[in-house]
Structure formats: structure tokens, C-alpha cells
Amino acid sequence: MERISRNKIKYLRSLRQKKMREQEQCFLIEGEKMVLEILKEYPHIVKEVYVEKNTELNINFPLVFEISALESEQISGFKTPNKCLALISNPIIETKTQDLTLVLDQIQDPGNMGTIIRLADWFGLTKIIASKDTVDCFNPKVIQASMGSIFRVQINYCDINDYLSNTNLPIYGALLEGENVYKTALPQKAILIMGNEGNGLSGSVQKLITHKLTIPKFGKAESLNVSTATGILLSEFSRNR
Amino acid sequence: MERISRNKIKYLRSLRQKKMREQEQCFLIEGEKMVLEILKEYPHIVKEVYVEKNTELNINFPLVFEISALESEQISGFKTPNKCLALISNPIIETKTQDLTLVLDQIQDPGNMGTIIRLADWFGLTKIIASKDTVDCFNPKVIQASMGSIFRVQINYCDINDYLSNTNLPIYGALLEGENVYKTALPQKAILIMGNEGNGLSGSVQKLITHKLTIPKFGKAESLNVSTATGILLSEFSRNR
Numbered sequence: 001m002e003r004i005s006r007n008k009i010k011y012l013r014s015l016r017q018k019k020m021r022e023q024e025q026c027f028l029i030e031g032e033k034m035v036l037e038i039l040k041e042y043p044h045i046v047k048e049v050y051v052e053k054n055t056e057l058n059i060n061f062p063l064v065f066e067i068s069a070l071e072s073e074q075i076s077g078f079k080t081p082n083k084c085l086a087l088i089s090n091p092i093i094e095t096k097t098q099d100l101t102l103v104l105d106q107i108q109d110p111g112n113m114g115t116i117i118r119l120a121d122w123f124g125l126t127k128i129i130a131s132k133d134t135v136d137c138f139n140p141k142v143i144q145a146s147m148g149s150i151f152r153v154q155i156n157y158c159d160i161n162d163y164l165s166n167t168n169l170p171i172y173g174a175l176l177e178g179e180n181v182y183k184t185a186l187p188q189k190a191i192l193i194m195g196n197e198g199n200g201l202s203g204s205v206q207k208l209i210t211h212k213l214t215i216p217k218f219g220k221a222e223s224l225n226v227s228t229a230t231g232i233l234l235s236e237f238s239r240n241r
Numbered sequence: 242m243e244r245i246s247r248n249k250i251k252y253l254r255s256l257r258q259k260k261m262r263e264q265e266q267c268f269l270i271e272g273e274k275m276v277l278e279i280l281k282e283y284p285h286i287v288k289e290v291y292v293e294k295n296t297e298l299n300i301n302f303p304l305v306f307e308i309s310a311l312e313s314e315q316i317s318g319f320k321t322p323n324k325c326l327a328l329i330s331n332p333i334i335e336t337k338t339q340d341l342t343l344v345l346d347q348i349q350d351p352g353n354m355g356t357i358i359r360l361a362d363w364f365g366l367t368k369i370i371a372s373k374d375t376v377d378c379f380n381p382k383v384i385q386a387s388m389g390s391i392f393r394v395q396i397n398y399c400d401i402n403d404y405l406s407n408t409n410l411p412i413y414g415a416l417l418e419g420e421n422v423y424k425t426a427l428p429q430k431a432i433l434i435m436g437n438e439g440n441g442l443s444g445s446v447q448k449l450i451t452h453k454l455t456i457p458k459f460g461k462a463e464s465l466n467v468s469t470a471t472g473i474l475l476s477e478f479s480r481n482r
Contacts (some may be wrong), residue, residue: 079320111352115466124459126458149462182480218365218479221390224472225356231469232476238459 001066004050008065012050012075012087018136025090027138028075030082032057036149038086042151045089050075052083077140090138093154095126099188100237101169103160104130105205106196107226113137114145115227116194121149123234128153131160160193164208167191171210173201174229178212181236192237194230242309244459245291249306253291253316253328259377264333269316270380271323273298275389278341280325286330291316293324318381331379334395336367341478342410342430344401344478345371346446347437348467354378355386356468362390363476369394372401401434405449408432412451414442415470421454433478434469 012028014020021027026047029038032055039061048063052072070143072081076142078111107113113135120128135142137155146153164171172186193209195201201209215224215232224232253269255261267288270279273296280287280302289304293313309311313322343361348354354376361369375382378396387394405412413427414434434450436442442450456465456473465473 115469118462119469120464121460121462122458122465124454126460145466147463147466152461215363215476216479217363218482219362219367220393221359221362222388224363225359225386225388225468227466228356228360228469228472231465231472234472235456236474238457241459 001051001064001216004065004067004071008075009071012085015087016077016140018139021136021138021184027088027090027143028077028140029143030076030078030083030085030140031144032082032084034088034143035084037148038088038151041148042091045091045176047087050085050087056084058085065241075144076217078144092139093126093152095154098127099190100125100234101191102128102230102234103163103191103193104134105160105193105201106130106131106199107134108138109197109226110135110141111145112197112225112227113139114142114147114150116154116230117142117146117153117155118149119227119231119234120153120201121146123238125234126153128155129160129163130155130157132157161204161208164191164193164205171208172213172233173206173209174233175206175209175210175212175214176223178214180216181213181233182216184211185241186237186241192233194226194233197226242292242305243276245306245308245312245431250312250315253326256328257381257476259380262377268329268331268384269318269326269381270329270384270439271317271319271326271381272385273323273325275385276300276325276327278389279392282389283332286332286392288328288330291326291328291362296324298325301384319366319385322327323453330477331395334367334393336395339366339368340431341366342406342432343369343471343475344432344434345369345375346401346434346442347440348371348375348435350438350467351380352386353438353466353468354380355376355383355391357471358383358387358394359390360472360475361394362387364479366475367399369396370401370404371396373398385470402445405432405446412449413454413474414447414450414452416442416447416453416455417449417464417476419455421457422454422474423457425452425454427478427481429482432480433474435467435474438467
């Protein structure tokens with residue numbers, strides 16, 4: 001295996017920054033399981049693979065480079081660096097026309113973002129609309145939590161106020177005081193907006209909501225985590241399909 | 242404010258270990274917001290409070306100790322240590338008789354465990370049954386993810402094979418191939434078991450299930466995260482209440 005160059009390490013390290021990922025239109029994935037899965041499912045977007053010395057891994061790909069433990073530490077976006085990484089071109093996802101559109105308003109936590117992408121993929125959505133200040137979907141922790149769904153769900157970052165102002169669809173927002181979702185007849189075609197972890201939906205977005213939805217509370221927790229709430233609401237929109 | 246002693250720091254640090262937490266029947270909570278909330282809601286279980294020097298915090302409690310930045314680093318269970326911590330006696334939770342019992346089989350990730358406790362609290366469960374190899378509920382990351390719900394939901398660790406063998410209630414297990422949960426008439430009184438993140442339900446537990454449940458998949462994700470799946474299923478059991 002060819003060794004990796006100092007410059008390449010610098011380059012890969014620079015991809016930790018969102019700005020660089022946007023400029024280069026590529027990002028890193030980490031971990032043996034994910035690298036092998038991508039090589040199998042989406043080989044055309046894999047640019048290069050990096051494997052730590054003495055790692056037993058049978059990779060059938062022309063561009064595999066050897067890295068040292070120190071180098072994987074320098075490249076990895078995780079505290080516990082992975083022994084296998086790959087450089088990936090931004091995926092081009094074939095989106096389908098979909099009845100339900102999920103809109104995210106300022107989701108900040110990468111774990112939540114990845115989990116929401118995985119949920120969208122489970123419930124058959126191929127596109128998510130996200131406010132510009134939502135966490136970058138190619139952040140290493142988002143990719144990890146998405147469990148591969150990042151390759152099947154397109155995230156469109158845009159001004160969601162503009163987006164919501166230009167639709168004729170009913171706009172459902174998740175709020176603590178809204179209509180009981182279990183007693184609401186949900187339409188097939190709709191927009192569902194989920195808000196920030198700490199602050200919920202922003203004021204300007206709240207004004208554009210046509211239907212306020214609530215998951216009834218039977219106990220005492222102050223709120224639900226945004227990704228579990230998204231799961232319950234996507235499930236509610238799907239259960240009569 | 243009194244300074245903290247070296248021995249106390251050692252003691253608090255030792256509480257990072259489950260064994261010590263069990264022996265001492267106490268644990269640490271971290272973060273200004275949580276400490277203030279517990280002091281307000283459950284002051285009788287707060288033993289001591291530790292606050293970093295020069296932190297502006299108005300705490301009305303007799304036993305507040307001053308710690309340095311280095312000391313909070315030594316005590317904290319997090320990479321980014323908190324400036325405010327408290328030592329808490331294991332809460333005694335008044336459990337209610339409940340129709341639905343949630344049983345956890347080998348949940349390993351502290352974030353998932355905390356999120357599940359928060360979900361249980363939202364849906365009105367005051368008790369969770371967990372296999373002995375499920376992550377400890379007083380692990381700092383579980384406490385953080387539970388967002389205070391750890392003080393309202395009792396976790397009983399036991400041999401769940403024994404537990405499940407001794408019930409007359411229908412036992413629902415979440416599996417990838419089971420009956421469509423949207424088309425199943427769910428009873429009020431039941432047991433719901435959720436399995437390990439990677440391996441699902443263990444073989445011996447699967448044999449005790451009387452009803453296999455599945456959340457239908459409309460897209461391509463391989464699986465759902467266990468805490469989002471728990472949320473969707475708790476919601477399904479609750480929606481006809």
C-alpha cells in the first residue's frame with residue numbers, strides 16, 4: 001500500500017471545517033463498517049480510502065493508502081479515531097416527489113440531525129429542508145448517527161421563511177401547546193416543521209404555521225428530545241398510508 | 242465559600258465507577274441548569290453542591306463548596322467539565338401501578354438510555370425494568386440525556402428472563418419482522434421489550450415474546466435507533482388512552 005503524503009493529511013484535516021467541505025464538495029466517512037458499506041453500495045462516489053497499518057481489511061478498491069495511528073488521529077473527527085476512513089464526493093441523490101416534507105429549524109446537535117436523517121430514510125423521505133443555521137449534514141457526528149442514510153436523503157439548506165411563504169401546503173409545526181396529534185386527521189400532503197433543541201421553533205417560523213401539533217404528555221417530563229418527537233410525528237403522518 | 246478537600250475530590254472522582262455509586266447509593270449531577278432544578282424540585286436528596294470559583298450563581302443551600310477549574314476537570318465525567326456539580330442521594334421514586342411496563346434488554350449507549358428514561362417519563366411510566374447488563378442509569382451521560390427524568394422514573398435492574406417468565410401479561414417485542422404496529426389493536430395492559438442497539442433482542446428473551454411488533458418501513462434505512470423506536474412504540478401504546 002502506498003503511504004499517504006503530509007499534504008494529503010493537511011487536506012483531510014481541513015475537511016473538518018464546513019467551509020472546506022463546501023468548497024471541495026467532499027467529506028470523510030469513518031469506520032470499517034461504513035467504509036465497506038459505501039464501497040459496496042456507492043463505489044462511484046468513493047475517491048480514496050485510508051487504512052491504518054496492520055489493520056486486516058480486505059478492500060477491493062484501487063486507491064487505498066496506508067496511514068499510521070498518529071495520522072488517523074490527525075485526520076479523524078472523533079476522540080477515538082477510526083482505523084479506516086474514506087474520502088467521499090458529495091452524493092447526488094435522486095429525490096422522489098414526496099407527499100410529506102420535513103423542514104428543520106436550527107437543529108444544532110449533530111446526533112439529533114443524524115438520527116432525524118435516518119428517520120426520514122426509514123419513513124421514505126428522500127429530501128429534508130433545513131434552515132441555513134442547522135448543523136451541517138456532512139459533520140462527522142451527523143454522518144455517524146445517520147448510519148448510512150446520509151447517502152439516501154438530500155438536505156437542502158435554504159431560507160425556510162421564504163420556503164414556507166411560497167407553499168400552498170398545510171404547514172404543521174410541533175409545539176408544546178397545539179392540537180392533540182392522536183385526534184387530528186393528518187393529510188397526505190403536508191409540511192412538518194421541527195424546531196431547535198432548546199428554543200423550539202423561531203418566532204418568524206411560528207407565524208407561518210397553519211396547524212399546531214402536540215404529542216400528548218401523560219407524565220412529567222418537561223419536553224421530548226427533538227429526534228424522538230420527529231420520529232413520533234413522522235410515524236403519525238405515515239400510519240394511515 | 243468553603244474550599245473542597247483533596248479527599249473529597251478523590252471520593253467524587255471514585256463515583257465515576259458504577260461499583261462505587263452502588264456502594265455509596267449516590268451519584269453526581271452536572272451543569273448549572275440541572276443543579277438549580279434539583280435544588281428546587283428535590284432539595285431533600287441534595288447532599289452537597291460544588292461551584293467553580295468566580296461563577297456567578299445564586300444558590301440557596303447550606304453545603305456549597307468552592308472548586309477550581311482543575312478540580313472540576315478532575316471530578317467531572319465529561320470532556321468539557323461543568324462549572325457546577327452536586328452530590329445526590331439515589332432518589333426514592335414513588336412508582337404508580339402502570340398498565341404498560343417497559344423492559345430493556347442490554348441497552349448499552351448512555352444517550353439512548355437517558356432518552357428512553359425521558360420518553361418513559363413523558364408517557365407517564367414511573368418504572369422501567371432493565372436487564373442487569375443494561376447501562377447504569379446513574380452514569381453521567383445517562384443522567385444528562387434523561388433531562389431530569391431520572392428523578393421521576395425508577396429503573397429496576399433484574400434478570401429479565403425471570404421477570405418475563407413470571408407474568409401473565411402479553412409480551413410485545415420490537416423486531417424487524419413482526420406484525421405492523423399500525424394495524425395491531427394494542428391492549429392497555431402489556432409489557433413492551435426493546436433490545437440492544439446492535440443485536441436486538443437476545444435469543445432467550447425472543448422466546449418469551451407473545452407478540453412481535455414492527456414499525457413499518459417506507460424507505461431504505463436498515464433499522465431505527467432504539468430510542469426513536471421506543472418513542473414511536475410508546476406513542477402507539479398511548480394513542481388510544
